[in-house]
Amino acid sequence: MNINTTKIISLLFFIFSAFYLYTAYQIQVFTFDENAPFNAKTFPIYLGYAGLFFSGLKLILPDPNTIKVDHKNLEYKKTVILILIAIIYGATILKVGYFLTTSLFLITSYYFLGERRWWLMLLLSFPFVAAFMFLLHGILDIYLRDPFLKLLGIMG
Amino acid sequence: MIEGILIGLKTALTFQNIFMVMVGCFFGTIIGMLPGLGPMTAIALMIPITYGFDPATGLILMAGVYYGAVFGGSTSSILLNAPGVPGTVATSFDGYPMAQQGKAGKALAIAAWSSFAGGTLAAIYLLFMAPSLSKVSLSFRSPDYFALMILGLTAIAAFSSKGQFIKAMMMVVLGLMLASVGQDSLSDITRFTFNNMNLTDGISFVLVVMATFAMSEALTIILKRNDPTAAAKQVSLTELGSIKINKEERAKMLKTIPRTSIIGFIIGVLPGAGATIASFLAYGMERNLVKDEEKEKFGKGSVHGLAAPETANNAACSGAFVPLLTLGIPGSGTTAVMLGALLGFGIQPGPRLYMTNPEIFWSVIMSMYIGMVVLLILNLPLIPYIARILAVPKNYLIPLILFFSITGIYVMSFNNFDIYLMIGIAVVATFMRLYDFPMPPLILAFVLGGLMEENLRRSLLLSDGSWTFLWDRTLTGCILVTTILIISWQIYKSIKNRNI
Numbered sequence: 001m002n003i004n005t006t007k008i009i010s011l012l013f014f015i016f017s018a019f020y021l022y023t024a025y026q027i028q029v030f031t032f033d034e035n036a037p038f039n040a041k042t043f044p045i046y047l048g049y050a051g052l053f054f055s056g057l058k059l060i061l062p063d064p065n066t067i068k069v070d071h072k073n074l075e076y077k078k079t080v081i082l083i084l085i086a087i088i089y090g091a092t093i094l095k096v097g098y099f100l101t102t103s104l105f106l107i108t109s110y111y112f113l114g115e116r117r118w119w120l121m122l123l124l125s126f127p128f129v130a131a132f133m134f135l136l137h138g139i140l141d142i143y144l145r146d147p148f149l150k151l152l153g154i155m156g
Numbered sequence: 157m158i159e160g161i162l163i164g165l166k167t168a169l170t171f172q173n174i175f176m177v178m179v180g181c182f183f184g185t186i187i188g189m190l191p192g193l194g195p196m197t198a199i200a201l202m203i204p205i206t207y208g209f210d211p212a213t214g215l216i217l218m219a220g221v222y223y224g225a226v227f228g229g230s231t232s233s234i235l236l237n238a239p240g241v242p243g244t245v246a247t248s249f250d251g252y253p254m255a256q257q258g259k260a261g262k263a264l265a266i267a268a269w270s271s272f273a274g275g276t277l278a279a280i281y282l283l284f285m286a287p288s289l290s291k292v293s294l295s296f297r298s299p300d301y302f303a304l305m306i307l308g309l310t311a312i313a314a315f316s317s318k319g320q321f322i323k324a325m326m327m328v329v330l331g332l333m334l335a336s337v338g339q340d341s342l343s344d345i346t347r348f349t350f351n352n353m354n355l356t357d358g359i360s361f362v363l364v365v366m367a368t369f370a371m372s373e374a375l376t377i378i379l380k381r382n383d384p385t386a387a388a389k390q391v392s393l394t395e396l397g398s399i400k401i402n403k404e405e406r407a408k409m410l411k412t413i414p415r416t417s418i419i420g421f422i423i424g425v426l427p428g429a430g431a432t433i434a435s436f437l438a439y440g441m442e443r444n445l446v447k448d449e450e451k452e453k454f455g456k457g458s459v460h461g462l463a464a465p466e467t468a469n470n471a472a473c474s475g476a477f478v479p480l481l482t483l484g485i486p487g488s489g490t491t492a493v494m495l496g497a498l499l500g501f502g503i504q505p506g507p508r509l510y511m512t513n514p515e516i517f518w519s520v521i522m523s524m525y526i527g528m529v530v531l532l533i534l535n536l537p538l539i540p541y542i543a544r545i546l547a548v549p550k551n552y553l554i555p556l557i558l559f560f561s562i563t564g565i566y567v568m569s570f571n572n573f574d575i576y577l578m579i580g581i582a583v584v585a586t587f588m589r590l591y592d593f594p595m596p597p598l599i600l601a602f603v604l605g606g607l608m609e610e611n612l613r614r615s616l617l618l619s620d621g622s623w624t625f626l627w628d629r630t631l632t633g634c635i636l637v638t639t640i641l642i643i644s645w646q647i648y649k650s651i652k653n654r655n656i
Binding site: 005006009010013017020023024027028029030033036037038039040041042043044047050051054055057058061065067069073074075076078079082083086087089090091093094098102105106109110113114115124132135136140142144145 | 186187320322323325326329330332333336340342343345347348375378379380381550551552554555556558559562563566567570572575576579583586587588590591592593608609612613616617619620621
């Protein structure tokens with residue numbers, strides 16, 4: 001049996017399914033429901049076994065058309081940076097507010113993707129987000145929490 | 157019936173009502189293009205406004221918003237691979253690759269014409285078959301629905317797996333597992349939440365679809381150093397936005413539209429099935445019906461592959477009005493919101509509506525149809541401009557896709573946890589996509605998970621825990637046999653090609 005990344009993913013899925021199945025068995029159901037033909041854990045238990053079955057099948061069957069990915073050609077650095085920017089954006093959006101965090105998220109993302117024209121980056125961040133906020137908050141009446149704009153007295 | 161249709165037309169064709177449908181289409185398209193805000197939200201947002209008008213005008217405004225939002229959803233699917241609603245997920249399978257080839261205008265035009273044709277044909281079916289179809293839809297029982305969902309999931313695993321059926325089935329199981337997170341619908345017992353309050357309500361559809369499609373697509377583009385705007389740069393803006401459909405493409409559409417409109421309409425009539433299953437099944441069916449050389453083009457920008465789900469989802473939208481108007485049962489979230497609006501106007505849908513107030517019945521149907529005509533007239537000239545989104549350089553397009561994805565989640569929950577969860581799912585999805593694990597089966601399974609469990613629960617309770625319900629009824633048996641045939645065919649093909 002060749003060990004390739006698809007097999008490793010299948011093995012991880014097998015372990016995940018086993019954990020899912022174990023957790024499914026741990027679901028606490030009402031006493032009167034325990035012997036019912038169907039309760040809250042019946043479907044998850046079937047799913048756990050299905051996961052084990054398909055991932056097990058993928059593990060043991062031969063995989064003649066292995067997908068080979070050339071990791072040297074993958075752009076890991078930029079991808080990780082972009083994910084980190086998105087995580088920071090998610091962490092600050094509630095505390096700082098939608099307007100400032102979204103604008104900064106856009107500017108930093110443009111920058112790390114190679115853009116250097118500051119006037120264009122600024123134009124496609126602050127005014128763009130302001131217009132989008134106006135559409136959501138002003139026209140569609142969708143509330144957007146924004147402590148920063150509240151501090152400036154722009155938003156109530 | 158003719159009298160009812162004429163009264164319906166007379167009501168819908170006044171100046172005020174045509175103006176309303178235009179306004180509705182315009183706003184619906186904009187709202188539909190925003191991730192997280194689908195037709196259901198768009199109609200819900202319009203309800204307070206419609207109460208200022210008479211029932212017919214209110215319904216016409218809603219019809220415009222409805223079809224506008226559906227078209228808007230297709231637009232973001234085709235241009236950004238970011239389907240905001242389940243019904244347009246299948247549209248992205250061939251719409252997005254076609255747009256990537258510098259044919260964004262053409263893809264949008266095919267989608268617009270297919271939607272229009274699907275809706276038109278469905279309206280004709282509705283005119284002649286509504287009363288009898290309502291009886292057929294009532295004959296579907298829980299075992300039939302359960303079998304139908306198994307068929308839908310098997311079919312999507314078969315056609316989107318590129319020959320790797322087991323991988324696709326693993327994604328189906330993963331989608332169902334994700335759908336099982338949160339409170340059990342009947343007992344309210346929490347499952348797989350690990351005492352995290354944020355997971356009590358489960359994971360939202362928009363979160364999963366944004367993570368596995370839009371966000372993971374953006375990350376894959378960066379990771380693989382692809383340029384989604386490369387093809388757009390090769391062609392002029394006029395060519396990119398060109399809505400011309402050539403003779404050969406028209407011929408393909410003419411073959412696809414009639415058959416997929418029928419399957420879309422029939423699935424739409426079944427309460428709870430809706431546009432999502434219709435579009436996925438139509439896509440699968442179409443792939444099996446076309447010639448081998450056309451089959452190869454599926455997933456790479458096939459005209460058949462784009463026209464099929466677009467026709468079917470619009471036909472299903474019209475079909476969904478059959479149970480709503482004739483039985484008073486809303487078949488989908490959107491029709492449930494419509495039911496609320498109808499009740500607000502003092503209209504009680506149900507068998508008596510068709511018998512006692514045919515003019516209201518036909519007004520609703522006619523207003524739906526006029527909404528579709530106006531949408532086509534209004535949006536076709538705008539397509540060349542909308543298509544230019546793809547001419548935006550990659551350095552700007554990627555952050556904007558991420559921005560729309562995260563905003564779509566943020567406005568739904570105002571919760572950091574959902575953003576982290578979306579990033580986590582997107583990272584896993586990006587990694588799995590590198591190794592050709594298909595995402596469409598995961599999405600359909602996620603959408604159907606709750607319904608599937610519900611129907612299995614009812615079936616097992618009715619049969620006292622025995623699995624004989626799967627062959628007790630002829631209809632269930634037929635659906636199941638079809639499923640077994642699909643699986644057998646996949647196994648045969650895999651063994652033949654030495655690729656499982």
